[in-house]
Amino acid sequence: MEFDKNYYAVIKVIGVGGGGSNAVNRMMEDNLNGCEFIAINTDAQALMMSNADRKVLIGETGLGAGSNPESGKSSAEKSSDAIREVLKGADMVFITCGEGGGTGTGAAPVIADIAKEEGCLTVAVVTRPFTFEGVKRSQQAEEGINNLKGKVDCLIVIPNDKLLEISDENTTLLNAFKLADNVLKAGVRGVTDLITLPGLINLDFADVKSIIKDSGNALLGDGISSGENRAIKAAQQAINSPLIEASIDGAKGILLNVSGGPDLKLFEVNEAAEVVRNSSSQEANIIFGAVVDENMKDKIKVTIIATGFKDKNFESRQKLEKQSETAREEISPDSKKEDKKDAERESIFPELKESTKGIKFGEEEDILDIPTFLRKDKNSY
Incomplete structure (x- = not known):
């Protein structure tokens, strides 16, 4: 007996902005099956580098959002018809982005609204920026996360600073962002595999x-x-x-x-x-x-x-957990903390155990504000 493919749940993964697009690329490289990948961006040049099944350029200039969430929001609103078109037919939508920039922070809530209007089960898996990315980016991220609340069925926020706890001082900036992409991938795969794989x-x-x-x-x-x-x-x-x-x-x-x-x-x-x-x-x-x-x-x-x-x-649970962790660190010998760090790094991201070696963070912070055409080979956010 044969069943029409329309009986299967249609799952779409949308990468918004540079961070979301990078996450989508890594999911596709790792053969995450059973879903359609879509990249949405204000930056035409960055969008060309995406491997997504479908690409949507939002806004009017194609030159990016300039790290301005209001610009990202406006671009998504102006391109709402194009966004709605790629969402049609989906039963479940994952929205992934790195919070704190312009496109992902501003456009993700608009996309979530449209997804809900289309009747999609909507999950957002987003990252909170590293502390070294600066106060402004952190503030914009919090505003973006708050704007997403109530617009999605489920919101998963991954604090990038937690990734530093399972990294060492030699972890490159590129590999740090790969760790973040792996977290986004884990959230999506954790659900899609249950539905699509035998x-x-x-x-x-x-x-x-x-x-x-x-x-x-x-x-x-x-x-x-x-x-x-x-x-x-x-x-x-x-x-x-x-x-x-x-x-x-x-x-x-x-x-x-x-x-x-x-x-x-x-x-x-x-x-x-x-x-x-x-x-x-x-x-x-x-x-x-x-x-x-x-x-x-x-x-x-x-x-x-x-x-x-x-x-x-x-x-309140988050605060209590942070306080408990601080207390544990104060009474734990450094050697034990390093042993714990090594175990966590190996267990959660074993594929990166041997690859997180290289230059230190240091002067790389400024890369986040370099235009895309100057940093495209670095594949950063």
């Missing part, structure tokens, strides 16, 4: 929708392990990820993805689910699936998206 335990779009729709703030955790007790270790890494700013025990819903090679066993999926369940609220609705990925070989990967936090509880 698995031991499959989820349908309605399952995913029940956790994500109108869920507000969300947290993303990612862990990978091999060898003995690999499922338990990967799950523990996911719930204790340094990229999570607060505990997951306040979540009302948790989407859990366990991925492994052909040797993935059902009891291992159960082990991972039990670790997550024991770390969350008894009232939490946990929906999980298990995906078979031929490329995983002897490894198991666990991705969690925890949703349904109340804003006040979410913010």
Whole structure:
């Protein structure tokens, strides 16, 4: 019996601005399947360098937004018909961008509005800029994040400074942004794999929708392990990820993805689910699936998206977690902190373990304000 492809959920991933477009390129390079990739930008030259399936130039000049969110917003509003056209037919839309610049910060909320009007389940996975990017960029990012709230079903914010905690002083600027792109990719893949790949335990779009729709703030955790007790270790890494700013025990819903090679066993999926369940609220609705990925070989990967936090509880948990981390650092020997750092770096981004060597940050901060045509070979934001 054959089924029409229209029965499958249509998932579109939209990279907005330079940061979002770079994230889309990396997802495509890593063969993230089951979705259509779209790049939206005010910068015509940067858009030409995108590998996205579809590209939309917004605004009238094609010269970028000049790091001005109002310009990015205006450009998206003027090009709303073109944006609506590429969103048509989508069941689920991911919007990715690096907050703090002009295009992503200003245009993402407009795109989210249009997606919701089209009836799409809408998830934004965005990054908060590194501290070294400056106060102005940080302030613009906060405004952009606040503007996104209420316009998407689910908002996942990744603080780039957390990536520095699992990097070392020799990490290049390019590799730092690759780390950020990997986080965005993990959030998208954690959902799309559950829907589009065959698995031991499959989820349908309605399952995913029940956790994500109108869920507000969300947290993303990612862990990978091999060898003995690999499922338990990967799950523990996911719930204790340094990229999570607060505990997951306040979540009302948790989407859990366990991925492994052909040797993935059902009891291992159960082990991972039990670790997550024991770390969350008894009232939490946990929906999980298990995906078979031929490329995983002897490894198991666990991705969690925890949703349904109340804003006040979410913010207070973030503050408490930061205070606890500060206290731990004050009483921990430097050697232990470095050992923890190494373990986190290896477990979350193993593919970059050997590649994060090179020049120090130092004078590279100024690159963020260099025009695209001068920095295009650096592939930065």
